[in-house]
Amino acid sequence: MNGVRSHHGIITEVLLPPPLVHELRARSFPRLFRMTGSPGNRGFGRYLRQRIRMLVERERTPVERAITTAYLGSFLVDHIVHAEKNACRILEQRVFDQDEERRLWNQHYGKVILTLIDELPEGHAILDAMVHLPAYSQLPRSVYEIRDRHWGCLQTIARRELSPGTPAITEVTLLRKVQFVLAGERSVRAKARIICLSASLLADHLCFLRHTPWPRAYLHSMTDLYPFVSQDPLVLQEIIYLDDRS
Structure with a gap:
């Protein structure tokens, strides 16, 4: 090319x-x-x-x-x-x-x-x-490895959220979590990983309930988060270079 x-x-x-x-x-x-x-x-x-x-x-x-x-x-x-x-x-x-x-x-x-x-x-x-x-719209390899190591636990959480009467992960709860993470005292790297992991859990939810292809669901989640993540330029930059620094 x-x-x-x-x-x-x-x-x-x-x-x-x-x-x-x-x-x-x-x-x-x-x-x-x-x-x-x-x-x-x-x-x-x-x-x-x-x-x-x-x-x-x-x-x-x-x-x-x-x-x-x-x-x-x-x-x-x-x-x-x-x-x-x-x-x-x-x-x-x-x-x-x-x-x-x-x-x-x-x-x-x-x-x-x-x-x-x-x-x-x-x-x-x-x-x-x-x-x-x-890279901002793609699940980082390091976060994929976290999901892989803790797959059983994540599936338990997902099944519990899909049970009748249990509050589900939504865009609103995700945004609140990300705001909490960004305001916290964790390292820039830890914040970036938690945000990507949280977005991946919402992507799981969207994939199951709306039959959205998983990569598209993750892109949707990360785009929803962009206005909040962009307020912390160092976290935004860390998300994009997360795999390069693993």
Whole structure:
């Protein structure tokens, strides 16, 4: 697979938005629409590019900067693709089909993100963090090993929660637990592991009750937790690099 080039190095894989960014886009587009207007509006691209640089420079860690760049940069890609769709409609008298639009979007995303990174301070660190962002939405190997060692105990808990009259794990109880963990005195590493383990238990619950594929259920759980986890940048960074530091 051909890589994409930046002055910080060559990415050997095609650069695409991590799952977390896909989920954040789906959940918060109306808010971004109110802030910047619609892709294709006059001045949207220029305003958003200035906004990205300003917001990224406020962030404290490379992981935060990578998420902000990937998230807001994806809307800049929307703007470019919107313009190309309009040009095609006017000049060629045709409309892009979904496959063509998706292919065009994917081609532009890597180029746009690398251009933004090249313009930002500490671009190399941002690029390295961006490559690791998919790890936020995947169960870390060390947490999988904890689940494997204590599988019998976890299954007992799961069966008890599914019993009639027993309070079940829900998004609300998970959020409360995570808030408690983040406010506690545990190490950053311990907090990261507990949060991932808690999200995996909710994924078990969603998988059983809603017949959701387990990886999708875990992604859903971790996306729900993101607004809380992002308030502690060191824990957020530890979750993403948890396997690298095992």
